[in-house]
Amino acid sequence: MKIKNVLISQPQPAVIEKSPFYEVAQNNELNLTFKPFMRIEGVSLKEFRSQRTEILDFSAVIFTSRTTIDNFFRICEEARVNVPETMKYFCINEAVALYLQKYIVYRKRKIHFADSKFDSFMELILKHKEEKFILALAEPHNPEIPQTLERLKVNFHSLIFAHTVSTDLSGLKLSDYDLLVFYSPNEIASLVSQFGTENIPMIAVLGENTAKAAVEAGLKIYSKAPAPGIPNIVRAVELLVEASEKGEKIEPIEFSHSHKAENFIKAQEAKPVKRTRAKRKPAEGTTPATNDKKTKK
Numbered sequence: 001m002k003i004k005n006v007l008i009s010q011p012q013p014a015v016i017e018k019s020p021f022y023e024v025a026q027n028n029e030l031n032l033t034f035k036p037f038m039r040i041e042g043v044s045l046k047e048f049r050s051q052r053t054e055i056l057d058f059s060a061v062i063f064t065s066r067t068t069i070d071n072f073f074r075i076c077e078e079a080r081v082n083v084p085e086t087m088k089y090f091c092i093n094e095a096v097a098l099y100l101q102k103y104i105v106y107r108k109r110k111i112h113f114a115d116s117k118f119d120s121f122m123e124l125i126l127k128h129k130e131e132k133f134i135l136a137l138a139e140p141h142n143p144e145i146p147q148t149l150e151r152l153k154v155n156f157h158s159l160i161f162a163h164t165v166s167t168d169l170s171g172l173k174l175s176d177y178d179l180l181v182f183y184s185p186n187e188i189a190s191l192v193s194q195f196g197t198e199n200i201p202m203i204a205v206l207g208e209n210t211a212k213a214a215v216e217a218g219l220k221i222y223s224k225a226p227a228p229g230i231p232n233i234v235r236a237v238e239l240l241v242e243a244s245e246k247g248e249k250i251e252p253i254e255f256s257h258s259h260k261a262e263n264f265i266k267a268q269e270a271k272p273v274k275r276t277r278a279k280r281k282p283a284e285g286t287t288p289a290t291n292d293k294k295t296k297k
Contacts, residue, residue: 001178001244002178002244002245003030003178003179003202003240003241003244004029004030004031004178005030005031005033005176005177005178005179006021006025006030006031006032006033006177006178006179006180006181006237007033007035007174007177007179007180007181007201008021008032008033008034008035008181009035009036009037009038009180009181009182009183009187010034010036010183011034011036012034013034016032019032020232020234021234021237024234024237024238024241028238028241028242028245030241033177035167035169035172036167037166037167037169037182037186037187037190037191038164038165038166038167038184038186038187038190039164039165039167040067040071040138040162040163040164040165041162041163041164041165042070042071042074042075042161042162042163043071043075043160043161043162043163045075045078045079047160048075048079048159048160048161049079051159051160053134053157053159055075055076055079055081055083055134056081056084057132058087058132058133058134058157059086059087059088059131059132059133060087060088060089060090060128060131060132060133060134061087061088061089061090061133061134061136062090062091062125062133062134062135062136062145062156063089063090063091063092063096063100063136064091064092064096064136064137064145065092065096065138066096066099067138067162068136068137068138068161068162069096069099069100069102069103069136071136071138071161071162072136072161073103075161083104085105085110086110087110088110088111088112088128088131089110089111089112090112090113090121090124090125090128090133091111091112091113091114092113092114092116092121093113093114093115093116094113094115096113097111097112097113112124112128118144118145121145122145122148122149122152125149125154126152126154126268129154129155131155132155132156133149133154133155133156133157134156134157134159135149135156135157135158135159136159136161137158137159137160137161138160138161138162138163138164139160139162139163139164140164140186142185142209144209146158152268164186166189166190166193166194167190169190169194169195170194174195174199174200174201175199175201177201178201178202178244179201179202179203179204179222179237179240179241180200180201180202180203180204181203181204181205181206181233181237182203182204182205182206182210182214183205183206183207183210183233184206184207184209184210185209185210185212185213187210188205188210188213188214188217188219189213189217191219192217192219197217197218197219200219202220202222202240202250203219203220203221203222204221204222204223204224204225204233204236204237204240205221205223205224205225205233206224206225206232206233206236207224207225208224211224211255212255215255220252221252221253221255222240222250222251222252222253223236223237223239223240223253224236224253224255
């Protein structure tokens with residue numbers, strides 16, 4: 001079966017030519033359909049206040065998405081909280097960090113970011129363990145980060161700034177598509193809740209957690225990014241399309257979860273403990289060096 005109709009679980013780009021899938025679609029005569037499976041709703045000020053936490057009691061904020069940035073500053077505005085210039089921001093990657101320019105003057109001295117990898121993000125936060133962190137989250141969320149921070153005894157508090165809810169997909173016919181592309185575990189949950197797990201087209205996923213959610217739901221995945229030779233989801237789709245064009249049999253891929261959080265904690269525990277040198281006591285009958293200098297003066 002040749003792949004010609006692809007459903008991408010993202011909003012329609014304002015300019016289709018700027019979509020990362022555009023070139024692949026042109027080269028392979030694909031029909032692309034963009035349909036978000038989820039939408040984000042920010043919490044109300046009343047909901048936020050029910051969490052009984054004051055933003056100004058913290059010195060730093062952890063962001064893993066642009067959505068939480070938008071809703072963090074919205075809540076601050078509605079609550080009339082003036083975020084001080086001394087507030088520090090820790091972001092999962094540079095793209096999220098740069099998005100902060102929408103709300104604050106971008107200064108490298110107070111904005112820190114990792115490279116999207118779990119280990120490097122945790123290492124970054126551990127280097128600033130003296131801070132008191134807000135972990136800005138949307139509900140539901142991946143528990144790996146808060147669980148890891150708790151086990152590493154980082155001083156933080158999780159706050160919910162948004163809810164992820166399923167989009168109504170009642171008018172969508174999955175049988176019209178040869179390939180579905182998903183970006184998050186929440187999108188997988190939306191798919192399963194509205195369509196079940198039977199007669200689902202081929203699936204390509206972005207991220208390990210999305211793959212894990214699909215497999216746990218009983219779905220088969222046919223490509224995952226990132227992976228060896230597959231740096232991004234566009235390449236994952238392109239390889240599947242090329243294989244279908246050649247008439248190759250496309251089989252589901254095997255997937256095993258890597259337990260990033262557990263591996264990172266074990267690595268931290270295995271590090272040697274730094275020992276401070278004990279000050280040597282002067283031998284009996286001798287004078288400490290500092291006193292000796294005073295005597296010479």
